[in-house]
Amino acid sequence: MDDKLRERLRTAAEAHRPDRERILARVERGMAEGPSARTPHAPRGPLPWLRVVGAAAAVCGVLAVGAYAVLSAGGGQTRGGQVAAPSVPSASAPAVPGRVPELRTEDGPLWADGAVDPHSNAYWAQSNATLRSTQPLSSLTVELRIAQTGGVNTTGSWRSLPEQDFTASAQEKGGFLVYRWTLKPGRTVPVGTHTFAGQYNHAEGDRSADGDYFTANAARTTGQQVSVGDNFASDH
Structure with missing residues (x-):
């Protein structure tokens, strides 16, 4: 059970590298508390490690949706894990010349x-x-x-x-x-x-x-x- 848990947590952490350390710290705290730390009158709900996994998955899902929205709206592309700004087409209009000066013939x-x-x-x-x-x-x-x-x-x-x-x-x-x-x-x-x-x-x-x-x-x-x-x- 511990090996499967750690593998799932490692996969979730790698999917969102910027928060990896914080997620692992929360997992350790959750495992340390365990079922024995629960009081008899505490409402039943997901175990702490399940809450951590759920939070990690939610964060990853929000990031994925945000990146997709940027790409869909702006036509950007990802480079090295970063969302690139959409390219701006180069102008092909001719240069505007200066005014014709006053001339005497x-x-x-x-x-x-x-x-x-x-x-x-x-x-x-x-x-x-x-x-x-x-x-x-x-x-x-x-x-x-x-x-x-x-x-x-x-x-x-x-x-x-x-x-x-x-x-x-x-x-x-x-x-x-x-x-x-x-x-x-x-x-x-x-x-x-x-x-x-x-x-x-x-x-x-x-x-x-x-x-x-x-x-x-x-x-x-x-x-x-x-x-x-x-x-x-x-x-x-």
């Missing part, structure tokens, strides 16, 4: 115009940043920013000025696909109209270019700084 000898190329389609587009200068420029940096409206990724770029006169790059930054062209030291931009174009794929559909814009910072050969820019809004 003319400054001294430099003039700017932004437009989406008419050959763009439902999957691909080209944005044209056009500059017209009535004086030579000794420095020039053009930045074209295409808002990340979904699926926007570069497919290339070009400029009407000589390729060897510029360093070019394209990178994702702050919710935009950013194209940059920088005139190399010792080179000069001549008088005339010049185009800088960025090409890119985008999510299927009629893409809005309202969040796109470009800026151009330049210096005349005399050293005076000038700055222009324009957006690509549909009502432009």
Whole structure:
């Protein structure tokens, strides 16, 4: 009888490890009291060791039901005996770009115009940043920013000025696909109209270019700084 009792108690204690020591202590006290400790007038009921086993089973049952409720309600999983918090799906929405800054299209000898190329389609587009200068420029940096409206990724770029006169790059930054062209030291931009174009794929559909814009910072050969820019809004 003692061996069977201890085996049942050991099984109940292992099912609820955090209270194992307390349960064993209560069992020992119950066995020490035994039937002889009962008074003649005490109401008959379950022996102390049966009460202990019943309490242990009840505790285990409550824990099991609680864990099942957490898993059912939150979709959690158990890892190493602990209930894990339900995973949160990652957001797939495109990044929200910043506001288009205030831009002026003319400054001294430099003039700017932004437009989406008419050959763009439902999957691909080209944005044209056009500059017209009535004086030579000794420095020039053009930045074209295409808002990340979904699926926007570069497919290339070009400029009407000589390729060897510029360093070019394209990178994702702050919710935009950013194209940059920088005139190399010792080179000069001549008088005339010049185009800088960025090409890119985008999510299927009629893409809005309202969040796109470009800026151009330049210096005349005399050293005076000038700055222009324009957006690509549909009502432009």
